[in-house]
Amino acid sequence: MGRLFARQDGAREQADERHPADNGHPWDELLSAYLDDQLSAGERARLEAHLATDPHLQAELDALRQTVALVRDLPPIPLPRNFILPQTADKLHPADKLHPADKLHPKTARPQFSPSPRPRRAWAAPLLTAATTVVSLLFGVVLAADLWFSSVGRLPLAPAAEPLLEAEAPQPQAFAPSPGIEEAVTETEVEAEAGKAVPAATLLPMPTDVFYPPQPPREAPAEAAPEVEQYASEVPENAEPAAPAADGGPTEEPAPPGPPAAAGVAATPTAPAMPEGLDATAPGIGAGSSGEESAPPTPAPGLPVVEEVPVVSTVPAEAPATPAEGVGGTEPTAGWVAEAPEAPPAAVEEEERDEAAGERGAPEGDVVRLAPIAPWRVLEVVLGLVALGLALVTVWAWRARRR
Amino acid sequence: MDEAGLIAAAQQGKVDAFNELVLAYQQQVYNLAYRILGDPASAADATQETFISAFQTIGRFRGGSFKSYLMRIVANGCYDELRRRKRRPATSFEDFGDVDEDANPALINGHEGPEAYAERQEMAHVIQAGIKTLPPDQRVTLVLSDVQGLSYQEIAEATDVSLGTVKSRLARARGKLRDYLRAEGELLPARYRLDREAIGDRVHGDLGQESVGTGG
Numbered sequence: 001m002g003r004l005f006a007r008q009d010g011a012r013e014q015a016d017e018r019h020p021a022d023n024g025h026p027w028d029e030l031l032s033a034y035l036d037d038q039l040s041a042g043e044r045a046r047l048e049a050h051l052a053t054d055p056h057l058q059a060e061l062d063a064l065r066q067t068v069a070l071v072r073d074l075p076p077i078p079l080p081r082n083f084i085l086p087q088t089a090d091k092l093h094p095a096d097k098l099h100p101a102d103k104l105h106p107k108t109a110r111p112q113f114s115p116s117p118r119p120r121r122a123w124a125a126p127l128l129t130a131a132t133t134v135v136s137l138l139f140g141v142v143l144a145a146d147l148w149f150s151s152v153g154r155l156p157l158a159p160a161a162e163p164l165l166e167a168e169a170p171q172p173q174a175f176a177p178s179p180g181i182e183e184a185v186t187e188t189e190v191e192a193e194a195g196k197a198v199p200a201a202t203l204l205p206m207p208t209d210v211f212y213p214p215q216p217p218r219e220a221p222a223e224a225a226p227e228v229e230q231y232a233s234e235v236p237e238n239a240e241p242a243a244p245a246a247d248g249g250p251t252e253e254p255a256p257p258g259p260p261a262a263a264g265v266a267a268t269p270t271a272p273a274m275p276e277g278l279d280a281t282a283p284g285i286g287a288g289s290s291g292e293e294s295a296p297p298t299p300a301p302g303l304p305v306v307e308e309v310p311v312v313s314t315v316p317a318e319a320p321a322t323p324a325e326g327v328g329g330t331e332p333t334a335g336w337v338a339e340a341p342e343a344p345p346a347a348v349e350e351e352e353r354d355e356a357a358g359e360r361g362a363p364e365g366d367v368v369r370l371a372p373i374a375p376w377r378v379l380e381v382v383l384g385l386v387a388l389g390l391a392l393v394t395v396w397a398w399r400a401r402r403r
Numbered sequence: 404m405d406e407a408g409l410i411a412a413a414q415q416g417k418v419d420a421f422n423e424l425v426l427a428y429q430q431q432v433y434n435l436a437y438r439i440l441g442d443p444a445s446a447a448d449a450t451q452e453t454f455i456s457a458f459q460t461i462g463r464f465r466g467g468s469f470k471s472y473l474m475r476i477v478a479n480g481c482y483d484e485l486r487r488r489k490r491r492p493a494t495s496f497e498d499f500g501d502v503d504e505d506a507n508p509a510l511i512n513g514h515e516g517p518e519a520y521a522e523r524q525e526m527a528h529v530i531q532a533g534i535k536t537l538p539p540d541q542r543v544t545l546v547l548s549d550v551q552g553l554s555y556q557e558i559a560e561a562t563d564v565s566l567g568t569v570k571s572r573l574a575r576a577r578g579k580l581r582d583y584l585r586a587e588g589e590l591l592p593a594r595y596r597l598d599r600e601a602i603g604d605r606v607h608g609d610l611g612q613e614s615v616g617t618g619g
Contacts, residue, residue, distance in 0.1 A: 032574035071549040084422040
C-alpha cells in the first residue's frame with residue numbers, strides 16, 4: 001500500500017505543476033480518453049510518447065484501466081421483480097398528462113424526471129389534509145356541542161324543563177277550547193303536573209308515532225292525567241326515550257316529530273322544525289310573560305339553553321300535532337303561535353305548573369341520566385373514526401409524496 | 404416483432420407491445436439505477452418510474468436508440484433522486500441491501516469456487532462503495548459509461564452535456580474511484596491486487612529513481 005501511495009504521489013508531483021490537485025490527476029482526462037480510444041491521432045501520439053518514457057504515467061494508466069475493468073465486471077443485479085406496466089397504463093398514455101415530454105427532450109437544459117406516481121399524489125396529499133381538517137373540525141364541533149349540551153342538560157335541566165312545561169302549558173290552554181284537543185290538554189297537563197313526566201310525556205307522544213316503538217308513553221298521558229304523581233313515578237321508564245331528547249338535543253327529537261321523519265336522519269327535518277318551534281315558543285312565552293308574573297322567569301332560563309329551547313318548541317309543536325291530528329301535523333307551530341296569544345288567560349294554571357316545574361328539577365335530572373341517547377353519539381363516533389382514518393391516510397399520502 | 408415495430412405499437416398506446424420492450428430492457432435499466440443509487444428499493448422505484456415515464460412520452464420518441472432513450476430517463480430520474488437525497492440525507496437507504504443484492508448464486512461460474520465467488524462479491528461491494536463516493540454527475544457518467552457501456556456521444560445526449568464535459572467527468576470519476584480502490588486496497592481480495600502489485604513492483608524500481616529525480 002505504501003508503495004502504491006508513493007507511486008501515486010510521484011505521479012501527482014509531476015502533474016501538479018499544471019493542475020490544481022483537486023481536479024484529480026492532470027493526466028487522467030487524457031488517460032481516460034485514451035482507454036476509450038477517444039483521443040485524436042495527435043493527442044494519442046503525444047500521450048504514447050509520454051507513456052513510453054514515463055513509468056509513473058504508465059502505472060497510472062494501468063491502474064485506471066484496472067479500475068474501469070473492475071467496474072465493467074460488476075455482476076448484474078438480479079431483478080427484484082418484473083416491471084411490466086399494467087394494462088391500464090394506456091389510460092395514462094397521453095404523454096402530456098403527467099409528464100411534459102419536453103422535460104425528456106434533449107434540448108432542455110436539465111431534463112427533469114418526475115415519476116408519474118408523484119404528480120398523482122401531489123394533489124391527493126393536500127386534498128386529504130383539507131378533508132381531514134374539515135372532518136376533524138366537524139368532529140370537534142359535534143363533540144363540543146354534545147359535551148356542552150349534556151352538561152347544560154344536567155344542570156339547567158330544571159330551568160329547561162320549566163320552559164318546556166310553560167311553553168306547552170299555553171298550548172293546552174289554547175287547545176283546550178278546541179274540540180279534539182282534549183288529548184293534547186291531558187298530555188300537557190300531565191307534563192305540567194308530573195315534573196319529570198312533562199318532558200317525557202310531551203316528547204314521547206311524537207316519537208312514539210314515528211320512531212319509538214314503546215307506545216306506553218302515549219298511553220301514559222291519558223293515565224297520568226288524573227294521577228300526576230303516580231305518573232311521575234312511573235314516567236322514568238317511559239321518560240327514558242324522552243330523556244334522550246333532552247340530552248341529545250334538538251336533533252333527535254325534531255327528527256321523530258316530522259311525520260315522514262321515518263328516515264331517521266334527525267338532522268334535516270329537525271333543522272327546519274327547530275326555528276319554527278323557537279318562534280312559536282318565543283311568542284308563546286312572551287304572551288305568557290306579559291300576562292303573568294311567573295311565566296316570564298321560567299321561559300327566560302329556558303331560552304338561553306339553545307338546544308333545549310328547540311326541544312321545547314318542537315315538543316309543543318308536535319304535542320299538538322299528535323293530539324289534534326286534524327290540525328295539521330306538519331305545521332303545528334303555526335297553529336301554535338296563533339293559539340299562543342290566547343294562552344295568557346290560562347295563566348293561573350301555568351302558575352301552578354310552574355310550581356310543579358320547580359319541584360320537577362330534581363326528578364328530571366334522573367330522567368336525563370337514564371337517557372340512552374343514540375344518534376348524537378353515533379354521529380360523534382362516526383365522525384371521530386372518519387377523522388382518524390383520514391388522518392392516517394393523509395400521513396401516508398404525505399410520506400408517499402415525500403419519498 | 405422487431406424493436407421498431409414494438410415501439411410503433413407502443414406509440415399507439417399498446418401496453419403489450421411496450422411491455423415487450425420492458426422485458427427486453429428492464430435488467431439494464433434496473434442495473435443502471437442500482438449502480439447509481441446503490442440500493443435495491445430506490446433502484447426498483449426508479450426503474451418503474453422510468454418505464455412509466457417512457458411509456459407516457461414514447462409518442463415523442465423519434466427513432467434513434469431506444470436504449471439511449473431509456474438510459475436518458477433513468478439517468479435523469481436517478482440524478483433527481485440523488486439531489487433529493489442531498490436535501491434529505493435522513494431518508495437515504497443507501498446502506499441497506501448491498502450485500503444481499505449483490506449476492507447472486509446464479510452468477511457463480513462453473514469453474515469458480517465459493518471462495519472466488521465470495522471474493523468477487525466483496526470486490527463488488529468495495530467498488531459500489533467507491534461509486535457512492537462520487538458526486539452525482541460523475542457517478543451517473545461513470546455508470547453510464549463503464550457499467551452500461553454507453554459511448555461518449557450517448558452519454559452526452561443522455562445527460563445533456565457536451566462531449567468535453569462527458570470526457571472530463573468520466574476522467575475524474577475514474578480517477579477518484581481508482582484512488583478510492585487504492586486507499587481501500589488492503590481490503591481487496593489478493594487476486595484483485597495482483598495486477599496492482601505487479602504494476603507496483605514493476606514501477607517501484609522506477610519510482611525510486613523518479614522520486615530521487617524529482618527530489619533533486
